[in-house]
Amino acid sequence: MELWYTEKQTEHFGITAKIRETLVTEKTQFQDLAVIDTIEFGRMLVLDGMVMTTVKDEFVYHEMVTHPALFTHPNPKHVLVVGGGDGGAIREVLKHPEVEKAVLVDIDGKVIEYSRKFLPEIAGMLDDPRVEVRVNDGYMHIHEHKNTYDVVMVDSTEPVGPAVQLFERGFYQAIFEALKEDGIFVAQTDNPWFKADLIRKVQKDVKEIFPVTRLYQANIPTYPSGLWTFTMGSKKYDPLQVDETRIPELDTKYYSPSIHKAAFVLPKFVEELTK
Template sequence: MGGLWFTEKQTENFGITMKVNNTLHTEQTEFQKLDMVETEEWGNMLLLDGMVMTSVRDEFVYHEMVAHVPLFTHPNPENVLVVGGGDGGVIREVLKHPEVKKATLVDIDGKVIEYSKKYLPEIAGKLDDPRVEVRVDDGFMHIANSNGEYDVILVDSTEPVGPAVNLFTKGFYAGIAKALKDDGLFVAQSDNPWFKADLIRNVQRDVREIFPITRLYLANIPTYPSGLWAFTIGSKKHDPLAVTDDSFHEIETKYYTKEIHKAAFILPKFVADLVK
């Protein structure tokens, strides 16, 4: 294999590898190792601590599924918080909903925001929208200091290492419940069922103890470990499986549809067994 190849070691015995045409930027930030690379297969790609965060070619799957499932579940999502997500992809999708009056992005690492704007403009291009407030701050503490403020909270975190460890704790989910309005709901990325079954079990258990409606849904994201990615939704009132055709309005998407909205909750048996 000629040229430069990057491998993300996803477990001790398995990884994903891709050809890199060019390293655009590399930096040890205050919180993590940040690399922007240009890949042959996936276009420009953001890596944090050696893990793939997003790529131009397949980013739409993750960002659409984090945003649209909860925003079409909630009947009037006026005030939305995104924790993490400094690349701006979730914010871009959130702004497709005309009901949203304000979207707040809180990411602990301002360098992710800075270099996403520079090297991932098709993802980060809506961060300067007038409906968006960008805060470089600790998302855990922002949640802890919020009370009954948000309709929807979207947790777009890295894997549970480094600065994201606290975003996978029961205390964080309890803080989310306090930060949400009485009919609020949240979604958090929950890694993958092939390699992180225990994480999914633990998240489902913790969220279920706090939110009366707790569900898991899936999407196919080829650059993420195993390609099968999980999301946890916790809701005080609104059930994502109870939405009707009247709940949807037309938006431009590449992956999400109203049919996918419900189909994503149909789990393979080995995944369904994790959430029993």
């Protein structure tokens, strides 16, 4: 008998993957969690029926939610990741030697626990001495830490359940206050095919708070539509003004100095969402 996992990405559209094995399923305090081993994408973390990451394509998301901001900021010593309990963003942050401390705040400790167990290639740097892991509410952490961080990354699920408040204007204002005077933040902001209104709203809210607001994109095959966006808000530095010839080559699979600028070149229908 064949077993398949299907994510209904909209009411009328989904993706499906053949399953080799179900490694764990649990209803945590905050969400339904599963780790399944698929034939095409390997081990896959699923929260509330949505694919969060897979061992085959995770590098795209984790590289693109981190490196554009970290190379835009000239000296990112203190970095916060809100969500991201799988540890992939932290792994990429630590590739920057100037980072002295990386704080991970995820509300669901079970995500961290099972990522350590079943996704070691993603979560393997959570025990690095530069990392502080907190099982806590990222929304409250932001509000309680003013003028603390050089870069803040919001590595959240889609705006459902506990992540809804992470897409509100008040949260972006609190991030502005949690950043130092030249700080930068970046958040994943879903896809333009199914969530155009969300992107348009986030762009409007962030523009009202941050002097520099940029939308950029990446291709992530297991995310809805495959075309994924990120929104960057900066108090001072513009990612488009970065001298790409001065970006060092990292141990990456997707991000590169050329991609740094290219990711901000948007299809016209996506660019329209920023106006």
